Amino acid sequence: AALAHALVALSRLAEDASILEAEINPLVVRAAGEGVVAVDCLVRVSGGEE
Numbered sequence: 815a816a817l818a819h820a821l822v823a824l825s826r827l828a829e830d831a832s833i834l835e836a837e838i839n840p841l842v843v844r845a846a847g848e849g850v851v852a853v854d855c856l857v858r859v860s861g862g863e864e
Contacts, residue, residue, distance in 0.1 A: 816849045817841075827857070834858045 820841065827833055835858040842851045 817843050820850045820852075832859045834860055 824836065824838070827836060835856070837857075838852045838855045840853050842853055844850060
């Protein structure tokens with residue numbers, strides 16, 4: 815369930831027009847009930863007009 819929640823949250827982020835790029839690597843799925851961990855991530859947003 816935690817992975818599904820993380821993917822839904824990422825897809826909501828992707829709907830934002832100011833988000834140019836998003837990367838999570840790696841995304842660690844822990845044991846049941848312990849959630850997921852984004853070990854390293856990058857989100858690049860627009861600084862206005864491009």
